[in-house]
Amino acid sequence: MFNKKILYSIILMFCLISTISLVSSAPPQETATGLQLGVQVADAIALNKNITVNVYATDVDDGLEVTDADCDLTIYNDQGEYIFNENDVLSGLNDYYVFEIDEGNFTEIGTLSVIAYCNNSLKGGLKSFEIIVNNYGEKLDTGHAEIFNNSMWFLMVLFVLSLIGIFIFENPAGKLASYWVCHVLFVVGCFSVWQFNSGFAIAYVGLSGVFKVLFYVSAIAMFPMVILSLAWIFYIHTMNDTIKGFMDRGMDEDEAVRRSSKRRQFKW
Secondary structure, three states, X not given: OHHHXXXXXXHHHHHHHXXXXXXXXXXXXXXXXXXXXXXXXXXXXXXXXXXXXXXXXXXXXXXXXXXOOEEEEEEEOOOOOEEEEEEEEOOOOOOOEEXXXXXXXXXXXXXXXXXXXXXXXXXXXXXXXXXXXXXXXXXXXXXXXXXXXXXXHHHHHHHHHHHHHHHHOOOHHHHHHHHHHHHHHHHXXXXXXXXXXXXXXXXXXXXXXXXXXXXXXXXXXXXXXXXXXXXXXXXXXXXXXXXXXXXXXXXXXHHHHHHHHHHOOOOO
């Protein structure tokens, strides 16, 4: 039983770590047939957030900014359906093309394909790239993934050590402390995996919901466990007082423990 419980706990923590879904964005593709385009926009945005996309057009031959072109910006969702399309003609206020995109176009997480195309009567240019939409508004990179992985490994080591402590400590106080460390680490682990997957995910995954349920169940379970722990501490305290009373009257320890246990047996 001892080995099985430790094995199950290790498997559980490995499952926590394996729930990371790495996200990557395809590199921008650019086709220049006379105009070179530069696009100013973040590579990841949060749900339900307005954004502004600025497009710069320069002549490939001389590098000068082009002010007589028409520019189109089109955004497609991951089903290939376009959710935004707009044309902008350079105004006298700016030397770039401005596209204001309403938050209503970013109501679902996913990866959006963006195509910017500019042309005048002589030259044209196109640039395509992707924008990630998630709850955090950030792109999952190697740095975030490594920090999360290392944190999960640290929690797993502490969890396993605490679980072992439940079985190797003979002192009831040590067992109780080890249990609570395990319980708190489990709550923290479930919360971390839930938030990480929910925040960085670009697709709706059921795994995030599973850990959300596990977090709430384990967190709510702490309240009755507090009551049970206090009752257990009170029981141990009164038991020790009873044993001490028997021993003070000359009874040996084994007999005192036997009699005190018999007096406090629950009757169903």
